[in-house]
Amino acid sequence: MSTATVSHPRLQSRLGGWAARLGRLTWPVRICAVLLVLVGLGAVFAPWLEPYDPTDGDLSNTLVAMSGAHWLGTDAGGHDTFSQLLAGGRTSLLGPLGVVLFSTVFGALVGLFSAWRGGWVDALIGRVLDVMFAFPSLLLAILAVALFGKGLGAPVVAMAIAYMPYTARLVRSLTAQEKTRPYIAAYRVQGHSPAFIALRRLLPAVGPTILAQSTVNFGYALLDLAALSFLGLGVQPPTPDWGAMINQSQAAVLEGQPLSAVLPAVLVVVVVVAVTVIGEHFGDRLAGREAKA
Amino acid sequence: MNTLLDIKGLTVAMAGLGRPILDEVSLAVHDGEAVALVGESGSGKSVTARTALGLFPGGATVSGSVVVGGTEVVAAGPGDLRRVRTSVASMIFQDPRAGVNPVRRIGDFLTEPLRRIQGRSKAEATAQALELLGAVGMPDPPRHLRQFPHELSGGMLQRVMIAYALTADPRLLLCDEPTTALDVTTQAEIMAILGRLRRDRGLGILLITHDLDLAASVCDRVYVMYAGRIMEAAPSAALTSVPRHPYTRGLLGSAPPLTGPMPRLAPIPGAPLGLAEAVSGCPFAARCAHVVPGLCDATTPTLERHGDSQVACLRAAELIDETQGEGLR
Amino acid sequence: MSTPLLDVTGLCKTYGTNVAVSDLSFTLPAGGSLGLVGESGSGKTTTARMLIGLERPDRGQILVKGEPLAAASRLARAKAVQIVFQDPYLSLDPRLTIRAALDDVLRLHRHPDRAARVTELLDQVGLGAREAAAKPRGLSGGQRQRAAIARALAVEPDVLVLDEAVSALDVSIQAQVLNVLADIRRETGIGIVFVSHDLAVVRYLCDEALVLHRGVVVERGAIEALLTDPQDPYTRLLISSVPHAGWSPEEISEQRRALQQRS
Numbered sequence: 001m002s003t004a005t006v007s008h009p010r011l012q013s014r015l016g017g018w019a020a021r022l023g024r025l026t027w028p029v030r031i032c033a034v035l036l037v038l039v040g041l042g043a044v045f046a047p048w049l050e051p052y053d054p055t056d057g058d059l060s061n062t063l064v065a066m067s068g069a070h071w072l073g074t075d076a077g078g079h080d081t082f083s084q085l086l087a088g089g090r091t092s093l094l095g096p097l098g099v100v101l102f103s104t105v106f107g108a109l110v111g112l113f114s115a116w117r118g119g120w121v122d123a124l125i126g127r128v129l130d131v132m133f134a135f136p137s138l139l140l141a142i143l144a145v146a147l148f149g150k151g152l153g154a155p156v157v158a159m160a161i162a163y164m165p166y167t168a169r170l171v172r173s174l175t176a177q178e179k180t181r182p183y184i185a186a187y188r189v190q191g192h193s194p195a196f197i198a199l200r201r202l203l204p205a206v207g208p209t210i211l212a213q214s215t216v217n218f219g220y221a222l223l224d225l226a227a228l229s230f231l232g233l234g235v236q237p238p239t240p241d242w243g244a245m246i247n248q249s250q251a252a253v254l255e256g257q258p259l260s261a262v263l264p265a266v267l268v269v270v271v272v273v274a275v276t277v278i279g280e281h282f283g284d285r286l287a288g289r290e291a292k293a
Numbered sequence: 294m295n296t297l298l299d300i301k302g303l304t305v306a307m308a309g310l311g312r313p314i315l316d317e318v319s320l321a322v323h324d325g326e327a328v329a330l331v332g333e334s335g336s337g338k339s340v341t342a343r344t345a346l347g348l349f350p351g352g353a354t355v356s357g358s359v360v361v362g363g364t365e366v367v368a369a370g371p372g373d374l375r376r377v378r379t380s381v382a383s384m385i386f387q388d389p390r391a392g393v394n395p396v397r398r399i400g401d402f403l404t405e406p407l408r409r410i411q412g413r414s415k416a417e418a419t420a421q422a423l424e425l426l427g428a429v430g431m432p433d434p435p436r437h438l439r440q441f442p443h444e445l446s447g448g449m450l451q452r453v454m455i456a457y458a459l460t461a462d463p464r465l466l467l468c469d470e471p472t473t474a475l476d477v478t479t480q481a482e483i484m485a486i487l488g489r490l491r492r493d494r495g496l497g498i499l500l501i502t503h504d505l506d507l508a509a510s511v512c513d514r515v516y517v518m519y520a521g522r523i524m525e526a527a528p529s530a531a532l533t534s535v536p537r538h539p540y541t542r543g544l545l546g547s548a549p550p551l552t553g554p555m556p557r558l559a560p561i562p563g564a565p566l567g568l569a570e571a572v573s574g575c576p577f578a579a580r581c582a583h584v585v586p587g588l589c590d591a592t593t594p595t596l597e598r599h600g601d602s603q604v605a606c607l608r609a610a611e612l613i614d615e616t617q618g619e620g621l622r
Numbered sequence: 623m624s625t626p627l628l629d630v631t632g633l634c635k636t637y638g639t640n641v642a643v644s645d646l647s648f649t650l651p652a653g654g655s656l657g658l659v660g661e662s663g664s665g666k667t668t669t670a671r672m673l674i675g676l677e678r679p680d681r682g683q684i685l686v687k688g689e690p691l692a693a694a695s696r697l698a699r700a701k702a703v704q705i706v707f708q709d710p711y712l713s714l715d716p717r718l719t720i721r722a723a724l725d726d727v728l729r730l731h732r733h734p735d736r737a738a739r740v741t742e743l744l745d746q747v748g749l750g751a752r753e754a755a756a757k758p759r760g761l762s763g764g765q766r767q768r769a770a771i772a773r774a775l776a777v778e779p780d781v782l783v784l785d786e787a788v789s790a791l792d793v794s795i796q797a798q799v800l801n802v803l804a805d806i807r808r809e810t811g812i813g814i815v816f817v818s819h820d821l822a823v824v825r826y827l828c829d830e831a832l833v834l835h836r837g838v839v840v841e842r843g844a845i846e847a848l849l850t851d852p853q854d855p856y857t858r859l860l861i862s863s864v865p866h867a868g869w870s871p872e873e874i875s876e877q878r879r880a881l882q883q884r885s
Contacts, residue, residue, distance in 0.1 A: 182713040186773065189674045190727050191700030205717060324674035333792040334763075430875075447662075476661035477819055477863040478878050503793055511868035533867065547797035549826035551849060551864055557804070558799030558826070564762045 018052075032274035036088035039271055043089030050083035055238040063257045075260035076251045085263055088240040092268070095156050096221035104214045107167025108203065114168070116198045126172075127225035129165040137162035138249055145233045152235050155228050163217055170213050174206040208286050215279030216249045219272040226268050242268050247253075296360075297465040297497040298322040298345050298382070303357035305340065305349060305521075311571040314340055314350060316521040317357070319431035319596070322465060325495040329486075329508030331544075332518035333565045337608075338501045341518070342467045345382050345499070347374040379410050383458035387470040389450040391443045399426075402437030406460045410421060425456040428493075429486050438619075448479035455486060466490070469501045484511050505544050509533045517541050520576035522568040531534055537604040537613060540577050575607065583608055606619075625688040627652045627813040628673075628703075628781050633682035635668050638802035642668040644837045646682070650781065655807060655814040657824035657845060659860070666817045669834075670785045673815060674705045686780055697731060704774035708786035710766035714758040720744075720769045721754040727776040743772040746809075747802055764795035768802060775806065781813040788823060800826055821864060825849060833857045855881055 025033070042049065042150035052058075052070075057077040081154045115126040125196050143156030154264040178184065179202065187197045229243025237244055242264035249261035300320045311540045315337045316580060319538045330418040332338040340350065344359050347366040362381035364373050386392055393402055400422060407418035409544040419438070426434035429452040451471060458466060468487065472480035488511065492497050502508050508515050509529040517525040517532070517540065525538040536542045543561035566572065574590040575581070580590065588607055596603040599613060606612070628650035635643040643665040650656050660666040673675040673684060676692065684691040686702040692821050693704060707713040715723060725744055728736040744754050747768040758766050767787065774782055784803070788796045804827060807814055824831055825845050833841040833854065841854040853859045859877050 071640055182707040182709065183675055183715045185715055186705070186707065186770075187715075188676065189700060189703075190694040190728060190730060190773075190777070193696065202717065205715075333794060399704060478661060478859055478874070480865075481863050481871040482878065485875040488871060490865035504865065507865040510865040510867060511871065520786070530867075544793055547793045549797075549800065549822045550824065551822045551861070551866070555826060558797040558801055560801060561794040562798075564764055564795060 001008050012288070014290045020251055024157070026281075028277055029260050030088070032277045035270055036274045038091070039089060039267065043093050045068065046086040046090055050086050052079070052080035052083045054083040054087040054240045055081060058237075060221050063252055063255050065257060072263060073257060073259045075245070075257075077248065077254070079260075079264060081260045084240045084260070085242070085267065087288055088245055088264060089219060089267070091239060091272070092222065092226065092229075092242040095152055095225040096218050098156045098162045099163055099221040099225070100214050100218045102157070103163035103211060103217065104167050106160075107164045108171045108210055110164070111168040111171025111176055112198055112203060115172045115179060116194065116202070118176075122172075125168075129168055133164045135162060137220075138227060141224065141228055142231075142233060145228075147192075150233055150236050155225060155234055159224055161223055165223065166217065167210065167213060171206060171210060172293060174209055178202055178205050208282065212279050212283040215282065216276055218277070219275040222272055222275075295320055295324040295347050297324055297326075297362055298499065299358075299360040300341070300344065301360075303341070303355070303359060305337075305344070305352060305353050305355050311569045312351065312566070313521055314574070315370065316576075317595070318518075318523055320516055320523065320526075322497045322499050323490060324497055326466065326514070327491055327498040327500065327512040327601065328516060329502060329515045330511035331502055331508045331515055335504060335520070335565050335567060336516050336518040337521040339469050340467055342384065342499055342501050345465070346378055346384060346466055364402075367597050379461050381461075381463055382465040382467060383461050383463040384467040384469060385451070385454045385458050385471050389454045389474075390442065390449060392454055393450065395442050397441075398438065399440050399442070401446075402442075402454070403438070403457055403460060406457070411460065411462075421460075422456070425459050426453070428459065428490065429453075429456045430482070430489075431456075446479075447475050448482060451475060451479075451483055452486060454578045455483075455490075456562060459490070464497070465497045465499065467499050467501070470503070471500075472507075473503070480507070480513065487511070505533075505541075506548065517544070518556045520572065523574055523596060523603075523605060524601060525606075526605050531601040535600065535602070535613075537599055537602045537609055538577075538606050539612065541580050543580075567570045568612050572600070575605075583612055623626075625685075626650060627687060628656065628690070628815070629683075630657045630673075631683050631685075633669065633684070635665070635672060635677060636680055637664040641837050643672070643679075646834075646837075646839060647775050648832055648839075648842070650815065653807075653813065655809040655828040655831070656817065657828035658815060658817045658834060659819065659821060659824055659831050659832035661819055661860075662819060663725070663836060664834040665801040665837035666776060668837075669784060670705065670783050670815070670817045673781070673783050674703050675699055700731070700779050701779055703781045704777070705771050705783040705785060706767070706774050706787040707860070709790050710763050710770055711790075713770050714766055714773075716758055719755055719757050720761070720772075723769070723773055724754075724776055727773060731777045733777075743776055746770045746775065746806060748775045748798075763791055764797070764798060767791060767795075767799055771799075771802065774809070775812075778810075779812070781815060783817065785817045786819070787816075789818065789820065796823075803827055817823065821849065821861060833860065847862045853885075 046214055057079050059078045062076055062078040064070050066073050070080050074080055110125060114122045141155040141158040142164045144154040148154035184197060184202065225234055226243035229241045230247045232247055235241035235244055237248060246261050246265040247288060250256065253261050298321060300318055303315055303318045304313050305315040311577050312352065318341055330338045330341060334424040345361050347369055349355050355367055357367065362376050364377050366377055403422040403425065405419040407413045407421055408415065413421065422438060426437055431437050431449065431452055436507045445453065459543050461474060472483050487498055491498055500508060500512055500582065509532055512525065512529055515532045516523050517538065519540050532541065536545055546559045547556060547561065549555065563579050566576055574592055575594050578584045578589040585608065592607060593605045596605045597609065599609050631647045632648040633643055646669060648656065658666045658669060667837060667853065668677060672679050691702060700853045703848040706847050720738055724740045725736055730740055733739055749765060753761060753765050788799050789801060791861050800823065806812065814827065816824055816827050828845050830843065831845045831848055832839050833856065840847060841852065841857045848857065849861060852861055859874065859881055862877065
């Protein structure tokens, strides 16, 4: 490894930079980061980690309490709760990830274009975004389910469209503000093309703020999709999902074995809180940097 | 003569900085006197002015004494500070627009301190606001009372700020770069108003500015500050005709003249000393053409009298002999 | 004489009902240096922005070496006119090092030997390797303004517009930057349009000057003649507003009020 580090001074300095950045984090942020990494790893490596097939209900072992065989017990259908939590993390995290990726990319492009063109184009896009704001994201998702059927796909696309205006509006206002700075005028005077200035210079300037916002959006999207699954409109059993788990375990709660309902709920809360804390942390840091510059 | 502002040996330091923000600053303003404090950014001139209102940088350790109208404000209680701020000293700033609430009328802005702090009735306060607007040369006081800040130009708004400062009926007016954000022809107007107030009301004025020519042309005495220290203090005429400190000379040589021969400018090399940089000896040594290694970077010069001026330079005496008869500007 | 470097005729710009610039004409000979002097609202900054193509004139024409600027391509326009803005804290990209910013311009204009040109530019404005490797945040105001000048000079423009380029700097730094500009003028023969409110600074750098008042040229001529024998009352007011020994602000205020009442 030593040869590798010597031959990559840039990589080395980058790693050093990350280490230094980690050292500057406050304890709540560190704890949240560790929790997220754990949940993420669990979801990614679920197939290798789960002791039982999460879709396979063992009807002879329903509503088992915590035990050596079933660490976190089983639900009313005899599914192993631990295995379901791991596997459910995949769909539960993938959904919001899709929402955030789509809404961020499209929102950023729309916002950037709107602010850069200005004038009537900007005004028109602004009005369209206002109309889109009027639709609650959850309602739009339910509408999509009604039209295109249950599952992960339709709600994710619908929610991505509903979230897009938030990113677009943020990018629009950031870009409009940044655009008035003389350094952007200087780029124009130097003869750079509008596309170069917008994509290569303006976008990176506002990028970190967009990222902070998207992180917070991830939390909201996770909550919305979990709610949808809880209502039975999202991911369908037997595909494991945290929201669906809570829904399926209503009977278990009544039977005095609430673990299979409580644990997915706890995970949803933990992930949402962790993501929000980290997003806010980066947002604050950016605000601080802005104030210093 | 009554001393309005008497700063003695004031040192303001903060942990984590290379040098003190203010280092052994001594300065006085007497009744009806106009005094200028000149320096570049980071010299500590604004910090010095603010101490006269008992405003010290947060977390700073302060030693020395600041007496305003007979009251010591270093470590003063809230009552003393309040009395100083509401009856002895007032301040105006560089950007008049930053100091007003944009959605309130000029009249409300001016009468509020009169009613709430000075305890005037509504009618009295309005009458006094009209009088103050007249005193600062506003053409139509009754109309201005009903106007909003955005309806006034920068110069007009700066007059309103002066009127506001006068609501406390102060004896000392601290002016922090009051014309830097204004046009050159407006600058003269503001200076004329300040001059008149000084004459009519016996107001003492401390003018903070980066413009040595402005300072010398409207003030009786000038203090030149650099890196938190007073480098030279002299009557205006003496300062411009016989500048004694190399820094003062450098400043005068940095501004191109409007008339007469136009030689190539002889700028001071380098940049003003930042707060993070540590100093040993004379803070100006690193940029000084007359520096003597071993002397200037070892001993910190203190203000000493040479002729009419006080100069903080270890080589002041020899340099004055050197330049005698050379006809500096 | 052959075609002037810069030939501006009948420039007009109106914002709503507010006339910013009205019928402005001037020429700049090769190697010439012209001051546009005025206060806020004089139209001097609007003129500067029209010269660099950031504002479109309502009427009038700008010719650089006889070619209309409006018809020029993006890159050709950049090589015709460049600008240095007032505030060095906002005019540089905070995320690029000075070297990267200079390289950026040269790459756009396909300069054959970028590294050598960057070194040459840095040398021209008196910046060293440490400053080149720094981002604007790590530099003082004077150093940033030198970097902005280097960036403007990178593509060797015919005309350099300086929009209050030294007003935001400390007095001692202002003198350094003025000398840098004077040297560049002498060495490169670049045409300079110097927009400023400061007559003394204009005198230091310019041969000729235009005095603008509310969008109109009130006086023009060689700077020395303008300063020693001003014809227009507004020019006289501007000159007497500069503080000097024996200065009387009261007199100037009266002069100003008389001028305002007349117009």
